[in-house]
Amino acid sequence: MPTLRPNKYRTHTCGELRETDVGKEVVLSGWVESNRDMGGVIFIDLRDRHGITQCVFDPKRSGQAAHDDAAKLRGEWVVRVKGTVGKRPPEMINTKLETGLIEVDGTEVEVLNEAKTPPIEIRDDLDANEDVRLKYRYLDLRRGKMQRVLKMRHKAAMATRNFLTAQGFTEVETPFMIKWTPGGARPFLVPSRLNLGKFYALAESPQLFKQLLMVAGTDRYYQIVRCFRDEDLRIDRQPEFTQVDLEMSFVEQDDIFTVVEGIMASVWKDVLGIEIKTPFERVPYDTAMARWGNDKPDRRFGLEHVVLTDLVKKHDGGGIKIMKTVVDAGGIVKGIRLPKEFAEATPRAQIDKLETFVKGMGAKGLAWARIENGGSWGKAPLAKAINDAMRTELNAAMGAQDGDLLFFQFGPEAMVQTVMANLRLHLGKKHGLIPEFGSAGTWDFFWVVDPPLFEYDEEAKKWAAAHHAFTMPRAEDMPYLQSDPGRVKCTRYDLVLNGYEIAGGSVRIHRGDIQSAVFRAMGIDEEEVREKFAFLLDAFQYGAPPHGGIAVGWDRLVWLLTETEAMRDVFAFPKNNRGVDMMNGSPAVVDAQLMKDVAIQSVAPEEEPAEKPAQA
């Protein structure tokens, strides 16, 4: 990449010079990557974002003054070097550098800025803890690896914009400061100085606005947009994050799939040069839950779940009282078989650790059995209790062989699914079936389709929308909206990649009668809904087209695309898992007068004085 125009700082970038430039007088500027003083000749590796160029200072050619100046240079100083491009002798070619065939014979060195010794080394293979990297993010980002990630993110966005534009989409911006509506994530609040006591909410997504754009006839809308959610964080969640949000009119589910598959294919091709296979496979939600306990399963390895509920029911618990109690109470039973080769590497102490692991997720314990002597359960805790008939059938259902280790979980469905899904992932990573992070060359894209429209809220004793209240029920399930809400599936879809949900959306309800039926099934007072969502429901009375859309979790997608360790790696300036920006210290208390201006008074406990004053 050449410089924009030759100026006093540089005629070329540090990644630009080649053999064809030999003989040219050039000026380069950058950071001192390394300084190798051989006693006579000095080598300065000069780095900018575009690459590294070696500058040589041989007193005979450079003159004594330039040589002495070069000797004073230190790491990360910002310098300008003038010199002549020279061809390297064959034995001194550096094949690791793109500029490795040449070097710049320096004749002049100017220090543009000195630099303190950085707390982290500026190198690709840096092995520093993330908190140090985050505190000095501007240095962390100076590393080539991080610059390449930023570049990949940009290329992915370009591929997406180009693709969607070619498909007739229009990018429309929507407000960040919006009216709070109930349900969904906890919003960040913004007090209004002009309307004391009132608040904006920062948009959790442009959901309602994009539906209004459909009513407006925009037809194909998209936006690469920031979203805000004040929820607890995870490795794949930031309080402010980016979505590729899109919505289309007069479409069916398949139209949206085609568009999103097109985006993914463009991104993977433009950024990685990889052709991914489309269309993506579609997996029913029920299948995903049964086989992997999860609506975003990682299918790159086995250790699939076996649903044992009916088998246990058939045997009335098979002698195991707690299992009977669980299934009688409507709970479920699931098993995972760990094959012999991995089971042998799992001594009793390891099983105890796994038990601690699952108890941390709400499990009461971890039932297990080690298969020996043609199907016996050896010294497993349940071995005495279980009767032969159920044990035999259970072994068969799980394909158990001698030496295998079986794990079981039984109890309320939600707990069993969570525990078993996480146990499977844990075992998969532990036994090297999937990498700690990254794709290992396998990009497993698929759709999860036909999830239930409603979830039963045990506490409130009523059905609630599993996604949001505007998701269209499947046509064939309409008759059951009132009679059997639990069996109603909907036209919602999630795109999964290697165990992460990277997009989710739905076909929306555009007709008032269906919307009313859904509200009724949820036992929601329509007047109340009208009050909160009046603008949307009003709009829908003026000719809402059939429409649907999807939102791509952009950071998550780029994270997986770049195979970086944490999603934070694809943010220039991320927050940590407590929502704190470790570089600038946000969030922070604000000036008392600012608080007064917006009629806000803090009731938070007094903050303890910081232990050590933060200083760089």
Added chain:
RNA sequence: GGGCCAGUAGCUCAAUUGGUUAGAGUAUCGGACUGUCGAUCCGAGGGUUGCGGGUUCGAGUCCCGUCUGGCCCGCCA
């Protein structure tokens, strides 16, 4: 709100069962060296073992509390 893990030099780590002066690599600084490219060689500086308390003749190590960081559950698309 809960579970698990970690905290020792600027950075990454080590330190036997609780044992006497807390080490190494790297970075930094100084010296040597005219073709290096993760330069090499020689030397030097660098520590309140996160913090507070306890047990002990003796604590980096054990116990309690606390803070910080990370991962997960709850929560959230």
